[in-house]
Amino acid sequence: xxxxxxxxxxxxxxxxxxxxxxxxxxxxxxxxxxxxxxxxxxxxxxxxxxxxxxxxxxxxxxxxxxxxxxxxxxxxxxxxxxxxxxxxxxxxxxxxxxxxxxxxxxxxxxxxxxxxxxxxxxxxxxxxxxxxxxxxxxxxxxxxxxxxxxxxxxxxxxxxxxxxxxxxxxxx
Amino acid sequence: xxxxxxxxxxxxxxxxxxxxxxxxxxxxxxxxxxxxxxxxxxxxxxxxxxxxxxxxxxxxxxxxxxxxxxxxxxxxxxxxxxxxxxxxxxxxxxxxxxxxxxxxxxxxxxxxxxxxxxxxxxxxxxxxxxxxxxxxxxxxxxxxxxxxxxxxxxxxxxxxxxxxxxxxxxxx
Numbered sequence: 360x361x362x363x364x365x366x367x368x369x370x371x372x373x374x375x376x377x378x379x380x381x382x383x384x385x386x387x388x389x390x391x392x393x394x395x396x397x398x399x400x401x402x403x404x405x406x407x408x409x410x411x412x413x414x415x416x417x418x419x420x421x422x423x424x425x426x427x428x429x430x431x432x433x434x435x436x437x438x439x440x441x442x443x444x445x446x447x448x449x450x451x452x453x454x455x456x457x458x459x460x461x462x463x464x465x466x467x468x469x470x471x472x473x474x475x476x477x478x479x480x481x482x483x484x485x486x487x488x489x490x491x492x493x494x495x496x497x498x499x500x501x502x503x504x505x506x507x508x509x510x511x512x513x514x515x516x517x518x519x520x521x522x523x524x525x526x527x528x529x530x531x
Numbered sequence: 532x533x534x535x536x537x538x539x540x541x542x543x544x545x546x547x548x549x550x551x552x553x554x555x556x557x558x559x560x561x562x563x564x565x566x567x568x569x570x571x572x573x574x575x576x577x578x579x580x581x582x583x584x585x586x587x588x589x590x591x592x593x594x595x596x597x598x599x600x601x602x603x604x605x606x607x608x609x610x611x612x613x614x615x616x617x618x619x620x621x622x623x624x625x626x627x628x629x630x631x632x633x634x635x636x637x638x639x640x641x642x643x644x645x646x647x648x649x650x651x652x653x654x655x656x657x658x659x660x661x662x663x664x665x666x667x668x669x670x671x672x673x674x675x676x677x678x679x680x681x682x683x684x685x686x687x688x689x690x691x692x693x694x695x696x697x698x699x700x701x702x703x
Binding site: 360361362364366367393394437443449450454455456458462463465467468476480487491495503511514515 | 532542566607620628629630639652656671679
């Protein structure tokens with residue numbers, strides 16, 4: 360079984376952006392350099408996270424990415440599904456219906472028990488991924504990772520964050 | 532996320548072989564025909580199940596496959612790992628270490644928290660797959676599937692099983 364490689368990049372970027380303390384953004388190119396990834400490769404996954412409502416993309420000279428909602432309402436399941444799509448890992452091809460002895464379609468109204476059992480296990484996987492919150496991953500990282508690594512992450516954000524100009528509320 | 536297509540074929544074959552009531556075997560070609568699969572494709576997966584100790588392969592004119600151990604000691608996890616290999620679905624490439632700011636290796640002695648969280652969820656998936664026993668899948672199938680489908684499965688076994696000749700115990 361296999362998750363696409365984009366999942367690692369997507370989680371690392373989301374964890375990095377969780378460290379922004381205001382509405383600043385970080386450009387995709389800076390994150391690509393930080394993780395040694397090609398910018399176009401990373402952009403594909405950042406766009407998927409944006410389409411899923413996990414990130415916001417701000418255009419223009421101060422543009423970049425930031426979280427679209429608080430890190431405690433983003434789970435690893437949200438990120439995995441954004442990058443990998445919603446389909447289950449086990450994809451039933453109904454091979455039970457392919458044999459030389461053809462039964463009427465009415466014999467296959469009930470779902471295949473093998474598919475049902477595989478999906479039951481996958482629900483457990485998804486529930487476990489849903490219980491892993493981005494905010495917990497970040498706070499565990501700050502508490503437990505090597506202090507040099509934590510400091511390097513903060514230095515990255517200080518150097519690459521793009522503050523947003525305050526826009527007057529148009530309704531004022 | 533994705534499991535290989537061979538998993539469905541492997542589980543169906545194991546469930547079919549669980550219906551053998553003695554030490555008979557079923558040839559790979561018959562199972563391939565039953566599930567509309569190419570014999571060489573199926574053979575690859577049957578060999579993986581055999582290498583993992585889940586099936587036994589009997590050579591010769593009465594040859595074929597049978598379960599190597601009772602169906603209640605074979606789980607969906609056993610079958611998935613036999614077909615897909617033991618590696619976790621999430622494969623950490625240590626992209627945290629790739630950035631332009633190089634820290635000494637000692638800063639990365641602790642495992643990446645993102646990898647740890649993903650593996651924690653995968654353990655839940657594996658535990659759920661391990662709790663799904665082949666014997667339960669078969670008994671649920673017999674109890675709940677359409678009786679025509681159950682009868683067709685039994686007819687397949689009656690037609691394709693290859694009884695083994697009794698061999699005198701060489702120690703007698």
